Amino acid sequence: MDSQDPPKPSRHRDPLKDTVPIEIPALDDATPPVPPAERPEMIIVTGMSGAGRSRAANALEDLDWYVVDNLPPQLLPALAGMMTTVGAGVHRLAAVVDVRSREFFSHFMEYLRTVRQAGTDVRLIFLDASDAVLVRRFESSRRPHPLQGTGSVLDGIVHERTLLGGLKGMADTVIDTSAYSVHDLARRVRELVARESDLALRINVMSFGFKYGIPLDADHVLDVRFIPNPYWVSELRHLTGRDAPVADYVFSQSGAADFVDGYADLLTPALPHYIDELKPYVTLAVGCTGGKHRSVASAERLGARLRRAGFEVVVQHRDLGRE
Numbered sequence: 001m002d003s004q005d006p007p008k009p010s011r012h013r014d015p016l017k018d019t020v021p022i023e024i025p026a027l028d029d030a031t032p033p034v035p036p037a038e039r040p041e042m043i044i045v046t047g048m049s050g051a052g053r054s055r056a057a058n059a060l061e062d063l064d065w066y067v068v069d070n071l072p073p074q075l076l077p078a079l080a081g082m083m084t085t086v087g088a089g090v091h092r093l094a095a096v097v098d099v100r101s102r103e104f105f106s107h108f109m110e111y112l113r114t115v116r117q118a119g120t121d122v123r124l125i126f127l128d129a130s131d132a133v134l135v136r137r138f139e140s141s142r143r144p145h146p147l148q149g150t151g152s153v154l155d156g157i158v159h160e161r162t163l164l165g166g167l168k169g170m171a172d173t174v175i176d177t178s179a180y181s182v183h184d185l186a187r188r189v190r191e192l193v194a195r196e197s198d199l200a201l202r203i204n205v206m207s208f209g210f211k212y213g214i215p216l217d218a219d220h221v222l223d224v225r226f227i228p229n230p231y232w233v234s235e236l237r238h239l240t241g242r243d244a245p246v247a248d249y250v251f252s253q254s255g256a257a258d259f260v261d262g263y264a265d266l267l268t269p270a271l272p273h274y275i276d277e278l279k280p281y282v283t284l285a286v287g288c289t290g291g292k293h294r295s296v297a298s299a300e301r302l303g304a305r306l307r308r309a310g311f312e313v314v315v316q317h318r319d320l321g322r323e
Helices: 015-019 023-030 053-062 073-081 104-117 131-141 153-170 182-193 244-251 256-267 294-308
Strands: 041-047 066-069 092-096 121-128 173-176 202-209 220-223 281-288 312-317
Touching: 041 053, 041 073, 041 153, 053 066, 053 092, 053 121, 053 182, 073 092, 073 104, 104 121, 121 153, 121 182, 131 153, 173 182, 202 294, 220 256, 244 256, 244 294, 256 294, 281 294, 294 312
Parallel strands: 041 092, 041 121, 066 092, 121 173, 202 281, 202 312, 220 281
Antiparallel strands: none
16 A cells, blocks of 8 residues: 555444544543532511611622512512522522511411522521610601501501511521611621621722812822922833832832831721721722822832732722823
8 A cells, every 4th residue: 555545444433432532531531520509598688677677688788699678478489590600690689578578477488498499598587676666766767667557656566576476486597686776787787698708898099190189989098299200200201100110210219118108007907997887998099290100109009018918909090191
């Protein structure tokens, strides 16, 4: 046979094996199985009217839960069926259910059982308060109790407490809000449901130019206009604070580096306490005249130092390129 002739095809040809590279099965065998996705989570918030359901719902929403208020219980299975652990879909859902849902008591446990059998983790949080506190809250808000009818606020509270007595005993968590402020309740909800990532403080370091105005959402303002302006150095004028020659010039000036680093060190012990006060984000604004050189370099340095201290930091330059 001539050496240039192609080889003859095999008489016993397996199309699958012949068309799949031999490395693929080996890679498949070596690849660890993909762990199953976490189960969707649902929290049902219920309890006495006036005990703080709306504030609890707001706290959950701040923790990135998808919140549905005044949900009829018969819609719980359908809503749970829309949840997913894939991509950006809803995987943590909170439903606020109360006595305004008239079929709540006769069918609630049936719907809850259906949701759990579908593979959703469900927690039931019951909010309560003393009769005296509930009366005071309704009187101060000048709103009627949903069950008082032609009677008094206290009549509605007594009726509701009777209806909810069995459900309170089945709750995973009961929170008595009698002595709570709205902030205390939000903290308690965060303690119950927040993951570590939910509690991370988010810091936004923003450079700006004073001639364009101070950022409206600034929590702290750092003025670096005492540093000599690179704008007056002809070889630096066209550059920005992101460029190394400008940053080198800025922080070679007396006191500049110590000022920015000292400011970061001053804030470091205080910043975590913003979370304690239910403020999960802080904006640090760093300003110079035009927002192009000194403030940009200082914001970058401040952000880097705070990251090294363990914070989650985003650096933005509001007025860069505006001139």
